[in-house]
Amino acid sequence: MxxxxxxxxxxxxxxxxxxxxxxxxxxxxxxxxxxxxxxxxxxxxxxxxxxxxxxxxxxxxxxxxxxxxxxxxxxxxxxxxxxxxxxxEHKHHILCVGCHKLISIEDCPIGELKQTLKNKIDFDITGHKLEIYGYCHDCKKYKLPPGNHDNL
Amino acid sequence: MxxxxxxxxxxxxxxxxxxxxxxxxxxxxxxxxxxxxxxxxxxxxxxxxxxxxxxxxxxxxxxxxxxxxxxxxxxxxxxxxxxxxxxxEHKHHILCVGCHKLISIEDCPIGELKQTLKNKIDFDITGHKLEIYGYCHDCKKYKLPPGNHDNL
DNA sequence: ATGCAAATGCAAGGCAGTTGCATTTGGCGA
DNA sequence: TCGCCAAATGCAACTGCCTTGCATTTGCAT
Known part of the structure; x- marks a missing residue:
């Protein structure tokens, strides 16, 4: 041991x-x-x-x-x-749908929303999950079709 | 028919x-x-x-x-x-982990992040998924542990 | 070193979701 | 309107992910 x-x-x-x-x-x-x-x-x-x-x-x-x-x-x-x-440490990943690479980001946009929701509907956020898709610098030039990750 | x-x-x-x-x-x-x-x-x-x-x-x-x-x-x-x-239509839900109730919100905090990432690392966001959870007004007072307390 | 509660292995079980196949049904062409 | 056939459905068995019950082993306080 x-x-x-x-x-x-x-x-x-x-x-x-x-x-x-x-x-x-x-x-x-x-x-x-x-x-x-x-x-x-x-x-x-x-x-x-x-x-x-x-x-x-x-x-x-x-x-x-x-x-x-x-x-x-x-x-x-x-x-x-x-x-x-x-x-x-709070972080999220973004996924490139072209090459399937995962990239870590430190940005988290939930902070303000947390307070907003607390005031608006008295909801206490204890956690969240954010998944972001898109094209990284290298892949965007190939313009591959995205999967079914639409919206936005 | x-x-x-x-x-x-x-x-x-x-x-x-x-x-x-x-x-x-x-x-x-x-x-x-x-x-x-x-x-x-x-x-x-x-x-x-x-x-x-x-x-x-x-x-x-x-x-x-x-x-x-x-x-x-x-x-x-x-x-x-x-x-x-x-x-x-674009919207998100927040889940109460006490009673499993889902609440719709129109807020979407991705907008600014989208531009930030574009500038910082040249990443084009094409979609995302956001899941938020916590305790709703009714459940927070019971301080129930997360679980399947459907229809409290 | 010893004893006991906690941790583990093993096998069976549970639950969400899937699949193979026989039967039924919708919709098209006669 | 009728009959046909591919598509849709019901049924039951099955898969995969995860959990549980129980007997055995192990960590650690004494």
């Missing part, structure tokens, strides 16, 4: 045990640039760290989500659950 | 047959203020228009979606598929 236990303090702070699997999952999530499905994580875990059960992956991720260590969301097109580390 | 066939032209224009079920589903969607799950639609259909099979509901909705007559999306918290008529 080398330096894997660098997550131990983090986990103990949340009142849960530090285990081999939990450390491995945290490590893997830390390496992941984008949200992953449970199965993607499961497969990678099987490859690098001996055996783990899929139900353990789900249970661990849900535990982490309940502690706000990870953020669980659902993929727009097929509804599969996605998990990513909660860096407590 | 009374005036239900008011949808006939619409369906024929898309190259598909006008049937009892399809008319009923279109009518129901037209009456629905918010996106519905397939099962909600199924139950309502069973109540008003004799028998229909759940698979027919799914197949019909998918057909409509492929013709862009309806918009299919996924509920943020549980990933269930939602279907709504495509009115080609």
């Amino acid at each position: 080398d330096e894997n236990s660098k997550y131990k303090e983090l986990l103990n702070r949340e009142g849960i045990k530090s285990t081999r699997h939990r450390n491995a999952i945290l490590e893997l999530l830390e390496e992941s640039e984008f949200p992953q499905t449970a199965e993607q994580l499961f497969i990678t875990l099987r490859e690098k760290t001996a055996s783990i059960d899929l139900s353990t992956v789900y249970r661990t991720l849900d535990t982490f989500a309940s502690k706000n260590l990870v953020i669980k969301s659902n993929r727009v097109d097929d509804g599969k659950a996605l998990y990513e580390l909660n860096h407590n | 009374d005036e239900n066939s008011k949808y006939k032209e619409l369906l024929n224009r898309e190259g598909i047959k006008s049937t009892r079920h399809r008319n009923a589903i279109l009518e129901l969607l037209e009456e629905s203020e918010f996106p519905q799950t397939a099962e909600q639609l199924f139950i309502t259909l069973r109540e008003k228009t004799a028998s229909i099979d759940l698979s027919t509901v799914y197949r019909t909705l998918d057909t409509f979606a492929s013709k862009n007559l309806v918009i299919k999306s996924n509920r943020v918290d549980d990933g269930k598929a939602l279907y709504e008529l495509n009115h080609n």
Whole structure:
């Protein structure tokens, strides 16, 4: 049990045990640039760290989500659950529908809306999901047809 | 077959047959203020228009979606598929995670961001999807944890 | 080291959605 | 109006994603 236990303090702070699997999952999530499905994580875990059960992956991720260590969301097109580390930094991705590249942006336009809604209809926003599609610098010149991501 | 066939032209224009079920589903969607799950639609259909099979509901909705007559999306918290008529008007909903109520808002905060991104990284936004969730006026006082407290 | 609650593996189960196939139906042409 | 045929539907079985019950193992406080 080398330096894997660098997550131990983090986990103990949340009142849960530090285990081999939990450390491995945290490590893997830390390496992941984008949200992953449970199965993607499961497969990678099987490859690098001996055996783990899929139900353990789900249970661990849900535990982490309940502690706000990870953020669980659902993929727009097929509804599969996605998990990513909660860096407590707020950011969104924009997807280029030409080359499928994901680009991170720090801009978030929800701030004002939050206050507006609170005043208008007394609604407390606790979270949101924003997905933006379009063409990146490189792809716009090819003018590929967009998918069914219209509106706007 | 009374005036239900008011949808006939619409369906024929898309190259598909006008049937009892399809008319009923279109009518129901037209009456629905918010996106519905397939099962909600199924139950309502069973109540008003004799028998229909759940698979027919799914197949019909998918057909409509492929013709862009309806918009299919996924509920943020549980990933269930939602279907709504495509009115080609731009609007967003906010979801109360306490009671699952959906509230329409006309505000759309993407406008400015669109220009910002164009200037900053030369990205052309062609579409987006925004999902907002939180607690509505009625639910915030109960401080219910997120979950399926439909029809509180 | 020991004991116990928490974590895990395993297998079965649950639920949303899909599919294969036999039957029915809409709509066109005769 | 009739009959035909592809399209639509019902039915039941099935898939995939995820959850749960229970027996076993493991982390960690003492």
